Amino acid sequence: MSTGAEKTSPIDRIPTGVPGLDEILGGGLLRSGVYIFQGSPGAGKTILANHIVHRHAAGGGKVVYVTLLAESHARLFQHMESFTFFHPDVVPEKVYYVSAFHALRSNGLKGVIDLLRAEMRSHQAGIVVLDGLVMAASAAESDEELKLFISDIQTHSTLSGCTTLLLTSENADRPVSAEQTMVDGIVLLRERVFGVRRERNLEVVKFRGSKTLRGNHSFRIGPQGIVVYPRLESARRPGPTDCVQRTGVSTGVAGLDEMFAINGYAKGSVTALSGPSGCGKTTLALHFAAQARPGESALFVGFYESPALLGQVAATLGLRLPDDPAVLEFMWQSFGENMLDELAAGILERVGRSRHARVVIDGAGGLMATPGFSDRGGAFLAALTSELRALGTTTLITVEQMDTTRALVLDSATMSALADNVLDLHMMKSPRMRRFATIRKSRVSRCDLRERELTLTPTGVALVEVPSIGD
Amino acid sequence: MTAPRILLVEDELSSAEVLALLLADDGYEVTVAPDGRQALLRLEEAAPDLLITDFMMPGMNGAMLVQALRAMPQYAALPVLMISGAPESALRAYAVPYQAFLRKPFSLDEFLKIVGRLRAVRGRGSA
Numbered sequence: 001m002s003t004g005a006e007k008t009s010p011i012d013r014i015p016t017g018v019p020g021l022d023e024i025l026g027g028g029l030l031r032s033g034v035y036i037f038q039g040s041p042g043a044g045k046t047i048l049a050n051h052i053v054h055r056h057a058a059g060g061g062k063v064v065y066v067t068l069l070a071e072s073h074a075r076l077f078q079h080m081e082s083f084t085f086f087h088p089d090v091v092p093e094k095v096y097y098v099s100a101f102h103a104l105r106s107n108g109l110k111g112v113i114d115l116l117r118a119e120m121r122s123h124q125a126g127i128v129v130l131d132g133l134v135m136a137a138s139a140a141e142s143d144e145e146l147k148l149f150i151s152d153i154q155t156h157s158t159l160s161g162c163t164t165l166l167l168t169s170e171n172a173d174r175p176v177s178a179e180q181t182m183v184d185g186i187v188l189l190r191e192r193v194f195g196v197r198r199e200r201n202l203e204v205v206k207f208r209g210s211k212t213l214r215g216n217h218s219f220r221i222g223p224q225g226i227v228v229y230p231r232l233e234s235a236r237r238p239g240p241t242d243c244v245q246r247t248g249v250s251t252g253v254a255g256l257d258e259m260f261a262i263n264g265y266a267k268g269s270v271t272a273l274s275g276p277s278g279c280g281k282t283t284l285a286l287h288f289a290a291q292a293r294p295g296e297s298a299l300f301v302g303f304y305e306s307p308a309l310l311g312q313v314a315a316t317l318g319l320r321l322p323d324d325p326a327v328l329e330f331m332w333q334s335f336g337e338n339m340l341d342e343l344a345a346g347i348l349e350r351v352g353r354s355r356h357a358r359v360v361i362d363g364a365g366g367l368m369a370t371p372g373f374s375d376r377g378g379a380f381l382a383a384l385t386s387e388l389r390a391l392g393t394t395t396l397i398t399v400e401q402m403d404t405t406r407a408l409v410l411d412s413a414t415m416s417a418l419a420d421n422v423l424d425l426h427m428m429k430s431p432r433m434r435r436f437a438t439i440r441k442s443r444v445s446r447c448d449l450r451e452r453e454l455t456l457t458p459t460g461v462a463l464v465e466v467p468s469i470g471d
Numbered sequence: 472m473t474a475p476r477i478l479l480v481e482d483e484l485s486s487a488e489v490l491a492l493l494l495a496d497d498g499y500e501v502t503v504a505p506d507g508r509q510a511l512l513r514l515e516e517a518a519p520d521l522l523i524t525d526f527m528m529p530g531m532n533g534a535m536l537v538q539a540l541r542a543m544p545q546y547a548a549l550p551v552l553m554i555s556g557a558p559e560s561a562l563r564a565y566a567v568p569y570q571a572f573l574r575k576p577f578s579l580d581e582f583l584k585i586v587g588r589l590r591a592v593r594g595r596g597s598a
Contacts (some may be wrong), residue, residue, distance in 0.1 A: 003577045072483050072485060072486050072556075072575070072576070073483060073527070073556040073575065074486075074554070074556045074575030074576040075576065077556045077575070078559075080575065088557060088558045088561065089558065089560060089561050090556050090561070091527075091557040091561055092527045092532070092555070092559075092561065092562075093561065093564060096527055097527050097556065098482055098527055098528060098529045099482040099483045099484070099529075100481075100504075100529070101483070101484050101485075101528065102482060102484050102505040102507075105484070106505075115530075118529065118530060119529060122530075221556065384522060
C-alpha cells in the first residue's frame with residue numbers, strides 16, 4: 001500500500017540538478033532512496049543539499065528541509081542567498097524548513113521520525129533533507145536504535161515515494177558505521193591537501209541500483225552553487241573511432257606543410273611540439289592558430305602569455321591573428337587555483353560548443369603544474385586528447401623539454417602514446433642562434449624526416465632545408 | 472498592574488530561548504510553544520495579549536495557527552507578529568491576517584519596538 005500521491009517505478013530518478021553530479025550518479029538519485037551525504041564541517045554538505053532541493057523546487061517539486069542543528073534557519077538563509085540557485089520566494093510553499101531539535105529533545109528519535117513522517121505527507125515532498133544526522137546518532141542509545149531509526153526513515157521514504165538525504169558531519173574517512181550499511185547510497189565530501197592548497201572532492205562509495213563513476217571527483221563552490229567535474233578518465237564517453245582523417249590541416253608554416261605527405265597535420269590528430277624554452281614552440285602554435293577563419297575557428301589555451309601579449313608576439317612575427325573571438329577564442333588560465341578536470345571541462349565545452357576546428361594547448365606544463373597531475377598525468381592527458389580527437393578537432397600541444405624531467409609523465413614513450421605526431425624543435429646557440437625542427441613521428445601520414453631550419457620571413461616563420469649545419 | 476502576556480511560537484529552540492529571555496527582561500510574561508499545535512494546547516495557560524509566531528514549523532504552521540485563533544471570539548482581534556526566514560512576499564499566498572511581519576534575521580531593537588507597538592494597539596483595543 002502506498003500513501004504517496006502516485007505509484008512510482010523503482011528506477012525512477014530525481015535529477016540533482018547539480019552540474020556534473022548526475023553524470024557521476026548515473027542520472028540522479030533514485031526516487032524513494034535514502035542517501036547519506038557525509039563530510040567534516042565546511043565540506044559543503046549543506047550547500048550541496050540546498051542546491052539539490054532548490055533545483056527540485058524550480059522543477060515544480062516540493063521539499064521539506066529538517067534541521068537537527070543549532071544553526072538557525074535565518075543564518076542558513078543568509079548563507080544560501082549568496083548562491084544563484086537559492087530563490088527565497090519558493091520558501092515556504094515549495095521548500096519548507098523546520099527544526100526537529102525540539103522533537104528530538106522531547107521525544108527522542110521517535111519524535112524525529114513522527115515529525116519526518118508528518119512533514120513528508122503534509123507537504124507531499126519529493127525530497128526530504130535531514131541536516132544533522134550526527135545529532136540523531138548521538139541521541140541513539142545503541143547501534144540497534146540508530147538502525148531502527150534509519151529503517152523507519154527507509155519505510156516512510158518507500159511508502160511516500162520521497163527521496164531522503166541525511167547529512168552528517170562525521171569525517172568522510174571514519175570506519176563504516178551501522179547506518180551506512182543500510183542506506184541506498186553514500187556520498188563522501190572531502191578536502192584534499194596539495195601543499196598549501198586544498199581541493200574539494202566528492203566520492204560515491206555506495207549507490208544501489210545503478211553504476212556510478214567511481215573514485216574522486218573534484219568540485220568547486222562558486223556563485224552558482226556547486227559544480228562537480230567528473231574525473232575525465234572515469235567519465236563514460238564514446239571512444240574515438242576513426243576520427244583521425246588522412247586529410248591535411250595546414251600548419252600555417254611555409255615549408256612545414258610539405259613535410260607531411262597530406263600537406264599538414266592529419267585532421268583530428270594530436271601533435272606534440274616539443275623542445276626547450278625559446279626554441280619556437282609558441283611561435284609555431286601561433287602560426288597554426290592564425291589559420292583560423294569563419295567556419296574553421298580555433299581555441300588557444302594559454303598558461304603563460306596573456307592573449308594581449310600573444311597578439312603582440314604574433315604582430316612581431318608578421319602574423320595577423322583574427323580579432324573576432326568567435327574565430328579565434330582565447331582561454332587564458334594563469335597558474336594558481338586551477339583544477340585538472342575543470343580545465344579539461346572548460347576546453348572540451350568550448351570545443352564542443354563552438355565546433356572549433358583547431359585547438360592549441362600552450363602548454364603541457366600548465367596542466368602539469370595543476371594539483372593532482374602527478375597522480376594521473378599520462379592517463380589524464382590520454383583521456384583529454386582522446387576526447388579532442390572524438391570531437392574531430394586538430395590539436396597542437398606544446399611540451400617543454402623540462403616538462404619531461406619535471407614529473408616523468410611526458411617521457412618519450414608517454415608522449416608517443418598521446419600524440420599522433422611529434423615535432424621536435426631544438427636550438428644551436430653558437431656561432432649564432434639557429435632553430436631547427438624534425439618530425440619524430442607521424443602516425444597517419446608519410447613524412448619527410450629530414451631536419452629543417454626555422455627562418456623568419458616578412459609573413460612569419462618558414463622551414464627551410466638545411467644543406468649543412470656546419471655552414 | 473499585570474505584566475503583558477505573550478505567546479511565542481517558534482520551532483527553533485535556540486531562537487525561542489533568546490527571544491523569550493529578551494521579552495522577559497523587557498517585562499513581558501512569555502509562554503513558549505514549539506509549533507502551532509502545542510501553542511493551541513497552551514492557549515489557556517498563556518492567555519496572550521500578543522502572539523509572536525514563526526511561519527515554518529512542524530505540524531501546524533504559523534498561518535494555520537493564526538487562522539485557528541481568528542475563529543475563536545476571544546482571540547479574533549489578537550495582534551500577531553509573524554516572523555519568518557522567508558520573505559513576506561512568499562507568505563502572501565497564505566492570506567494570513569497578521570499585524571506585523573519581521574524577516575529573520577532581524578535586529579532585537581526592531582523586534583522589541585514592534586512588540587511594544589503591537590502591545591499598545593492591543594491595550595487601546597481592549598480598553
